Amino acid sequence: MMNDIFGSVIAIVAILSAIALPIGLGVYFALRTANYKHNERMEMIKQGLIPPSDDKEIPNRLKTLKNATLLIGLGLGVGIGIVIVKSFNLNEDEGFWAIAPTVLLFLGISHLIYFFMSKKYNETEED
Incomplete structure (x- = not known):
């Protein structure tokens, strides 16, 4: 009985590690990068500089x-x-x-x- 519970816990942890961890890290780093870019743009505006445009290029x-x-x-x-x-x-x-x-x-x-x-x-x- 205990081995069944332990085996299912290991399976759940493995699934979470394989799926949720990469997704969570991706979201974390995406938000962190967006926050960094926002702070950088705000500092440029405070110094009187015009930040570069974020227009996307036309796809090739x-x-x-x-x-x-x-x-x-x-x-x-x-x-x-x-x-x-x-x-x-x-x-x-x-x-x-x-x-x-x-x-x-x-x-x-x-x-x-x-x-x-x-x-x-x-x-x-x-x-």
């Missing part, structure tokens, strides 16, 4: 395009690799050597697609 659309093409290539590579493994009834070791090259192939193809799309995007932006 090419970075999003690159991430999208790479994830599509990764998904296609894994998917087609699994289809190859299932269709040829390959074992685990042979399956790795079927999936890995297809993933690399489709990642390479997705890089090429991104290159040509970004090249086209840059040419239209220059005009």
